[in-house]
Amino acid sequence: MIKYALACDKGHEFESWFPSAAAYDEQARRGLVVCPECSSNRVAKAIMAPAVVGAARASLPSAEAPTEVALLDRRQRALRDAVRALRREIEANTDDVGTKFAELARSMHAGQTPERAIRGQATGAEVEVLLEEGIGVLPMPAAPDKLN
Structure with a gap:
């Protein structure tokens, strides 16, 4: 699975998960990737900073580890x-x-x-x-x- 930061031609930014980079490319080529705000299918990958786990964060006990949350529009x-x-x-x-x-x-x-x-x-x-x-x-x- 891969998560991409995306933006439509109207400037709306959102994120979405894909099974692979090739799956994103195929869905985008077929116009299946759409903006959740305006339904535009003119969507491109946005600049995205990779998540890097530092030594301090990696050593947190599991009870203190951050919880993953889904962002909903x-x-x-x-x-x-x-x-x-x-x-x-x-x-x-x-x-x-x-x-x-x-x-x-x-x-x-x-x-x-x-x-x-x-x-x-x-x-x-x-x-x-x-x-x-x-x-x-x-x-x-x-x-x-x-x-x-």
């Missing part, structure tokens, strides 16, 4: 907040049935159990069978804090 923060709000709404208005989700969803669909809003866990195979049976299910968005 305004739209990414708004999206993260929206996902958090959606998860809170789902959690407040559904019952967590855990691993019994597929079984209970099927039972409700067949009219054997009173319908109610539920959430829980299901394997990919269970979800596939539910969908084939005409039982509508949706994945719950991952908690943003658990992805970082």
